[in-house]
Amino acid sequence: MGTTYSMPRLYSFPIWSTRVFVRDSLKAVFPDLADQIDAKVDPGEYREASKARPLAVAFVTCYGKGTASDLVAQMLVERKSQPSVQRNVAFALFSGAYLGIGQHFVYNVAFTRIFGAGMDLRVGVQKVLADLFCHVPFMYLPLYYMFEDTALGVGNPQSGLQRWWKELPGTMAAYCKIFPMFHLFNFTVTPPELRISLIACVSFVWLVVLSYISHDAVEHPSHQE
Template structure:
C-alpha cells in the first residue's frame, strides 16, 4: 500500500511538478506553523491567517521557485551527475547566487506584505539594509557553513 502511495505521488510529480511541489510545501509549511504556534509559542488559539500566509510562502518559495532553481536551472547549468564537483558547484551557486539574490529578497518582500507592510519594495529595502551590515563581516562560521553545506546536493 505504501509503495503505491509513493508511486502515485511520483507520477503526479512527473506530470505536474510545480503543482505537486506547491501542494507538498504548502501542507508542510502549514503544519510547521501550526505546530510552532501550539507547541513552541504555546498559543491559546490558532492564528489561521498566519498559517495560511506561511503555508502560501512555503508553497510558492520552497515549492515552486526552489523546484525551478534546484531541478531546472542548476541541473541545466551543472549537470545531473551526483559527483563532488557538481555538488560543490551547485552549493556555490546556491550560497552565492540563489539565497542572497532570490530566496532572501523574496522572503523579506513577502514578509513585509504579509505583516502589514505597504509594499514589496518596503520589504526589499529592509533586506538591503540588513544584508549591508552582514556582507562585509564574512566570518569563519560562514565559511565553515559553506563547506558543510557542500554535502547537501550529494544526498
C-alpha cells in the same frame, strides 16, 4: 506500463518513502520472494506523480509543509493562545509558490542548465555554493520578506527589503547550520523528481526557525532595536 495511477495511491512523501523502505527491506531479507513482494507491497505513486506533474506536486507538498511549520512556530515556539490565520495562509502560500514551484525551477531546471545534470561531487559542490551565496541570500530571502510584509499588511515590499538586509546575517547563520551538507547529499544522491519533497521534509525545522525569526521582528519591533 507501470502501476495504475489513481488518487488513492498518491501518498504524501513521508508515507511514500516509508512504504518504499518497507518494501525494499523485505526484498533484502527475502530475496527469493522479491517478485511476490513487488506484486503485494505497493508504495504508491508519489514519485510517478512528481514526474508527471512536478509543479502541482511541489506546490501541494510545500503548502502543507508551510502551514504545519508556521503553526508549530506559533503554537509551540511562540506559545500563542490563538494562531494568526492570515499569517499562516501567507506563510503557506509563499512556501507552496516559491519553496515548491520556484525551487523546482532553481534546483532542477536552472542549476541543471548551468552546472549540468551530473550527480558527482564536483557538480554537487558547485550547486551548494550557488545556493548558499546567490540563490538563498539574494533571491529566496528578499522575496520572502517582501511577500511577508505585503501579505500581512504591516508594510510594503520596500520595508520587507529593509528587514531582509537587517536580518540577513542571522538568518543566513541559521540556514548554514541546516542546509549546505544536506544539499550536497540532495544534489549528489537524490533523484531530481524527489529533491523538492526531500527538501520539504528537512526544511520543516528551517521554516519553523524562519517563521519565528521574521515574525518576531514584525510583532515585536522593539526586539530588533
